[in-house]
Amino acid sequence: MTAPPVEMNSPLWRFSLAVYRGAGVHEECLDVQERFGIDVNLLMLCAYVGAVEGAVLSASDVADALEASGAWHANAVRTLRQVRRTLKPWGSGEGPFANMVEALRTKVKGAELEAEQIEQAMMWGWLRAQAGPWRRREPRQALIANVFALLVRCGATGAQADPQQALPQFCAAALRVGTREQATGTGP
Template sequence: MCDEHANADHWRFSLAVYRQEGVPAHCLQLQHRLGLDVNVLLLMFWAARLWGVAPDAAQIAQADETIRAWRDEVVQPLRQLRTRLKSGPPPAPDPQTDALRDSVKRLELDAERVEQDRLAQWVAARTAVQAAQRASEIEETRALQSDASVALLEQTAVRVVAFYEAQATTALLQGDALPDDPWLPLQHAHAIVMAAARVRTRRL
C-alpha cells in the first residue's frame, strides 16, 4: 500500500466514523477528560481492522510519540486559539473576529490532516512488515464477521483509553482534579467503537 493511498483511505475512514451522530461529543469528552488524541484512537481502529489484532501498548505509545510534537506545538495551540475566540479577548466575539475564528478552524483541520497522514504512514510501514510475516492471517482479517470486528475494536479502545489514562494519572499526581466517574471514558469509547464498526473499510 503506497503512502498516498494509505493516507486517503485512513482519512476517509476517520471522517466516516467522526461524522456519525454523537461521535464528536464522545470524542470531545475523551479529549477533555484524558487528553486522549482522537486521531490516535481512530488510527488504532483503522490499524486493528487492517492487522486483525488490537495494537499493543507499545504500538499505541509509538504512534502517539510519532505525532506528539506536532500535536503539542501546532494542533493544540490552534485549537486553544479557536476556542478562546468564542468569547474573547475583546473585541471578540464580533463578526470580524468570527471570520478570523473560521480561518483558524480551517487551519486546525489542515493541521489535523497532517497528523492523520503521518499516522497513516506509520501504520502502512508496520503493515508491510506484518504482511510479509503473516499474509494468510491478514486475508482472514478481511473476512471477519461483524461481532468479531466489534470485539476487536472494543479491545483496541480499551488499550488506547488505558494508555491515555496512564498519562492522565501522571497529571493527577501533579495536582489536577480526579475524574468524577472512572468508567465514563470507556462508555464514550464504546460509542465511538460502535460508530467505527458501522464503517465498512473495504467500501471506502
Template sequence: MSELDLDGPLWRFALEFYALPSVAEACLTLQDEAQVDVIQLLAAIYAVLILEQPLSAEDVAELGRQTTEWRAATVLPLREIRRVLKPPRDGFPEERRRLREKVKAAELLAEQIQLAMAEQWLDGRVAKLGPPAPEVFALFLKDDTAGQPRNERAISTAVSALGIAMDVIIRNRSNAEPLDGQ
C-alpha cells in the same frame, strides 16, 4: 520520509466515521474529559476496522511517538487559539469570527496532516496481533490527568457510542456487495 497523502484512506475513513451519529460528540468528550488524542484513536479504530490489524500497547505508544511532536507544535496551539476566540467578547465580533474560522481551518489541516502521518506509520509497521477493540480503547484512556477531575460516566458513554459506530461500519461492510459483483 516520503510525501504525505493528505486525502488517503485513513482521512476518508475518519471523515466517514466522524459523520456517524454520536461519534463527533463522543470524540470531543474523550478529548476534553480524558485528554485522548482523537487523531491517534481514529487511526487505531481504522487499524481495527479497515486494516483488520488491531494495535498492540507497543503500537499505540509508537504511534504516539511518531505524532506527538507535530500535535504539540501545531494541533494543540491552534485548538487553544480557536477556543479562545469562541466566546463572544466586546468589540470586533465579525473580525473575531473570521479569524476563528481561519484558525479552525488551519487546525483541521494540522489534524489532517497528523492523520496522514499516522497512516504512513501504519503502512510501514509490521503488524502484530493486537487486542480486541475494547482493550485498544483502554490504552487511550489511562488516567494521567494529574488530579484533574474526570467525568467517568461521560467517558464510558463516549466509548459505548464509538463501539456502536464501529458495529455500524462492520455491519455495513458485511452487507456490502463484493467489488467484483459476485
C-alpha cells in the same frame, strides 16, 4: 532511497470523517479528549486498525503511533485549538470587532482541521511502515482492544476504560464504517 509520498486523503482520513459524522460521536470524542487528554486522531487510528484491518495493537504500538505524530499534535494541533477557543468569546459578542474576530476564528478552525489531516497523514505513514505482523481478531474485538489500550494509556480506569461504556456511539460508528470499507474494498 526516496520517501514514500505523503497521503493526505488516506483511508484513515476518510474513515475518520465518516465515523465523526455518526450520531453522538462528536460529543463522545470531545468528552474523552477533555477528561483524559486523548488525541482524537490517535483514537481514530486505533479504531481504524481494529475495525478495518482486524489487527490488535499492543501498548507499545500505541506508544509508537503517538511518538510518530505527538510533537506535531502538541505543537500545531493543540496550539491552533487553543487559539480558536480563545477567539470564541471575542467573536460572539456585539462589539465592533466581533464579525472580524469570528471570520478569523473560522480561518483558524480551518487551519486546525488541516493540521489534524497532516497529523493523520503522519499516522498513516507510520501504519504503512509497520512490518511486523499484528495479532488478528474479529474487527469488533480488535477495535475494543485497541481503544481500551489507548484509554488505559491515557489514565482511564474501571468503566471509564471500557470502550463500550465510555464510547458506545463511537465504537458503533467505527464498526459500521469499518464493515462498509471491508465490504467495498475501500480500506487499505
